[in-house]
Amino acid sequence: MAKHKKQVRNPVQRRSIEKRGRIIRTAQRLFSKHGIHGTTSNEIAAKSGVSIGTFYSYFRNKKELMMEVLRSYLAEFTANIFKGKDIARIAGRKPEIRRLIRELIASAFAAFEHEPEFHRQMWALKYSDPEIRKLFDESEKKEVAYVRSLLELYAPGMKDIDAGAKIIHSAIQNAGHYVKLLDYPMKETRILEELTEMVYRYLFRQ
Amino acid sequence: MAKHKKQVRNPVQRRSIEKRGRIIRTAQRLFSKHGIHGTTSNEIAAKSGVSIGTFYSYFRNKKELMMEVLRSYLAEFTANIFKGKDIARIAGRKPEIRRLIRELIASAFAAFEHEPEFHRQMWALKYSDPEIRKLFDESEKKEVAYVRSLLELYAPGMKDIDAGAKIIHSAIQNAGHYVKLLDYPMKETRILEELTEMVYRYLFRQ
Amino acid sequence: MAKHKKQVRNPVQRRSIEKRGRIIRTAQRLFSKHGIHGTTSNEIAAKSGVSIGTFYSYFRNKKELMMEVLRSYLAEFTANIFKGKDIARIAGRKPEIRRLIRELIASAFAAFEHEPEFHRQMWALKYSDPEIRKLFDESEKKEVAYVRSLLELYAPGMKDIDAGAKIIHSAIQNAGHYVKLLDYPMKETRILEELTEMVYRYLFRQ
Amino acid sequence: MAKHKKQVRNPVQRRSIEKRGRIIRTAQRLFSKHGIHGTTSNEIAAKSGVSIGTFYSYFRNKKELMMEVLRSYLAEFTANIFKGKDIARIAGRKPEIRRLIRELIASAFAAFEHEPEFHRQMWALKYSDPEIRKLFDESEKKEVAYVRSLLELYAPGMKDIDAGAKIIHSAIQNAGHYVKLLDYPMKETRILEELTEMVYRYLFRQ
DNA sequence: GATGAATGAGCTTTCATTCAT
DNA sequence: AATGAATGAAAGCTCATTCAT
Structure with missing residues (x-):
């Protein structure tokens, strides 16, 4: 059973682009502070002000982020x-x-x-x-x-x-x-x- | 319940030194193959032919190894x-x-x-x-x-x-x-x- | 890699409160029966009908429970x-x-x-x-x-x-x-x- | 297959009695200091100046001690x-x-x-x-x-x-x-x- | 689109006890 | 009698990811 590639949103609307950018910036900050392994997806989502579900609609996984x-x-x-x-x-x-x-x-x-x-x-x-x-x-x-x-x-x-x-x-x-x-x-x-x-x-x- | 310095065996006998060396070599091999995080203590012990207990009697923890x-x-x-x-x-x-x-x-x-x-x-x-x-x-x-x-x-x-x-x-x-x-x-x-x-x-x- | 305050869910919804209560009651029962040390987190979770992950989202650790x-x-x-x-x-x-x-x-x-x-x-x-x-x-x-x-x-x-x-x-x-x-x-x-x-x-x- | 009761030495010789007493006193000291669970059999033996093997020839198990x-x-x-x-x-x-x-x-x-x-x-x-x-x-x-x-x-x-x-x-x-x-x-x-x-x-x- | 409760495989480490020497 | 190297079951806990709502 072939696995379909999970769809990741490709944001075009202003709000979405903003959100994506916010996640990226938050992640960079947290990675610097606690290291990659010391930063969890859930923490990034929370500190970015989005739900973990939303996080995963923008990025296939932590690595991609x-x-x-x-x-x-x-x-x-x-x-x-x-x-x-x-x-x-x-x-x-x-x-x-x-x-x-x-x-x-x-x-x-x-x-x-x-x-x-x-x-x-x-x-x-x-x-x-x-x-x-x-x-x-x-x-x-x-x-x-x-x-x-x-x-x-x-x-x-x-x-x-x-x-x-x-x-x-x-x-x-x-x-x-x-x-x-x-x-x-x-x-x-x-x-x-x-x-x-x-x-x-x-x-x-x- | 303060836990003080855990003792680690300091092998002098031939057999023990051999065993310690074997663990080190096995670990190096596995670290090369699967990376540090991809290698578990239990795997190192098993592939070295010793029990996990023995492993931890030679090395305080994975990091020390x-x-x-x-x-x-x-x-x-x-x-x-x-x-x-x-x-x-x-x-x-x-x-x-x-x-x-x-x-x-x-x-x-x-x-x-x-x-x-x-x-x-x-x-x-x-x-x-x-x-x-x-x-x-x-x-x-x-x-x-x-x-x-x-x-x-x-x-x-x-x-x-x-x-x-x-x-x-x-x-x-x-x-x-x-x-x-x-x-x-x-x-x-x-x-x-x-x-x-x-x-x-x-x-x-x- | 400093780990700060782990978040523990503070349930307000009916279902969540129920679940939390169920865990507490199950734990009490098991503690009575086998003692504190004789009861594992995994057992409490299982007997409460929740996963161990869920258990740890309601309680920081066994002691807190x-x-x-x-x-x-x-x-x-x-x-x-x-x-x-x-x-x-x-x-x-x-x-x-x-x-x-x-x-x-x-x-x-x-x-x-x-x-x-x-x-x-x-x-x-x-x-x-x-x-x-x-x-x-x-x-x-x-x-x-x-x-x-x-x-x-x-x-x-x-x-x-x-x-x-x-x-x-x-x-x-x-x-x-x-x-x-x-x-x-x-x-x-x-x-x-x-x-x-x-x-x-x-x-x-x- | 009936399990024979493991033999525990019943010391009569002076040296043996002394050893047994030393283990008991050491244990009490360690139990006070680190608690029962914080004290291991091996530590008691070591601090008593006897081997763990000897320890178990005087006491069937930790509980008995x-x-x-x-x-x-x-x-x-x-x-x-x-x-x-x-x-x-x-x-x-x-x-x-x-x-x-x-x-x-x-x-x-x-x-x-x-x-x-x-x-x-x-x-x-x-x-x-x-x-x-x-x-x-x-x-x-x-x-x-x-x-x-x-x-x-x-x-x-x-x-x-x-x-x-x-x-x-x-x-x-x-x-x-x-x-x-x-x-x-x-x-x-x-x-x-x-x-x-x-x-x-x-x-x-x- | 968005949410966040739920999952569970998987990890490191401990320690009472045994038994070959 | 004495040793101590060896054992291995078992425990607490994490976190990337899913999916029903």
Whole structure:
């Protein structure tokens, strides 16, 4: 007996969209505060001011909600990194290059400050849940692409520009985690300086 | 009704040590296969061929077992990275430097191959559980210290050697994750080459 | 992962109140029959015709149910003792005094007959559990107050009326236990007669 | 298949008797401290310096040990009440009677001070366990008999001397509980005075 | 559309007692 | 006699999800 996919409402009316959004925001708040496992569906529904039944008419299950929360979070996260840093304008400004790298890294680090607890929780899931991983992958792909576009601009002679973009991105990402999510006991600026230096030399000391 | 320190057997006899070891190995296998949450204490006991009572006479609780498994895993993991790479001998051999860096990174990458599933599961916990994080921290501290000792040898002029060692370690670590744990769709050698290059230039193109 | 106040349903609808009541009555029955420790939550739920989940939506835990059962029992118990014995009417009737005392004691004794097994179980807990003790204390306070009001009426010259009320109440209570709960091998009427005599003389033979 | 009664050692050798006694004393201490349910057989054995196997060669099970502890406790308890109060000497001394009663009650109250926690724990069991009840009954029978012998001496005209002895004993017992075991919020002396008065009038104001 | 009472499989952990050595 | 490693039934409780109203 084939199981029909359970219908989930796709809200178009204003009130419904609002409600859905409220649930997502409440969930993010609670996930940050008590962790994923420490937050129950019923609590999310209650704190969102909807019944558990309504909750399940908007989201097939807890996991789906989680992914929705993550989606919206990652969109914002990525946007924050590049706020005021779009390629076109940078290319036009011809900035002092070391300073550009430092700013970009600082900007990436800063993006973790918005919801560090939530980011930690979700990053954990990235390693244990393939679907969550996929969401991160999509988001990171954009970030790497941005790095790549900078490399095209400033380090056009690079041998393997795709691999280069990836390792730069990855180095910044992990350093950001230690500094912003994992309480690494070292002044952030020291990490920032050396990372800037490493990337700079990688690009311009061929 | 205050409950004080529950006693846990500290095995000295051969049979007991064997049994304890068997439980740890079984647990690691099951954690890899079904994840931490997907593995129950009873299953671990059963698959280890001991009763649940015996299980709890060797480990205060599931979490403690988990940490034991991780401890033993990390010890081996770190050892594997540096197998045949002890500082003294390297210093003596005066190796071609770019090759040394490449080998070290390759060795770090290779260490993930032993138990990738388990490593993924545990890395996830590093982000959501402070006690697990501490275990990783201790292990990473040793790795970073090793990198630092290489820097002292080959890049003595570095401005901030501690920060430098950390970001190099962190860059390699995360790249290793993408390549070995997260199915990053790029030939490992490309990542390896560029990472080698980045580190090389960081050290020698001041 | 801090867990805050778990919500417990506070039933207002007829069906819910009924269900809650049914659980309480079933529990009382089972506690009488097998004792507190001999009765499991699952059994109570099953015999009440509800799922264990429902059980735990009405009561935070087994202990809370127990206290609820006790509360309702004690209310009835105390009420039974004084049924048709309210001070105002007694004062009006000017009863033959020895007869009044005997009736009161007999009435107290009789109250144990309703649920002797349950009373025994709970009295046991009074000695080992402070929260249970508190419930008994509240209930006994009312009984002692009643005795005191009788003393004010009939033995106004008493030196220490509060202590007097307490020891009279306590003497009756314990005698009641031996006769009704502890199978003391002596005709109840003999205990009743002497107790009546003791109290009578205490009050009127100063 | 008839189950043979498990053999329990009946120690005659000095060392064995000592060991048995040590277990009993340790058990009483632990029962007082953590309650019956809060004390495990294994803990008793360990703290007594014997193996759990040895423990079970001296006592058929935990309950039997408990009863042994209670037996020895009650013997001491009863002895304490009547220490220096043996009938013969009292009869000889012809003491001022009200003072004798007060002393006896005070002595009974004082007996609770030796191990109040343990007494509370055990009294609880008296109400839920018939075998424990029997032990208390035996001990109380002696106490009641003593009271009876006093009555014979001082109130020979009493109508029902057995019932009289019982209710006096019972009144003192329960008052003692409130004062010494149940934290009744009233100065002990007030209870003591009124109780003395009640008993006195009961005996001499016929 | 909305509600929220109801479900129940499933989890971790305890401890009295046994019995091979 | 003495040991103590081993046992395993059994208990309390959670929470994602359903579905009758």
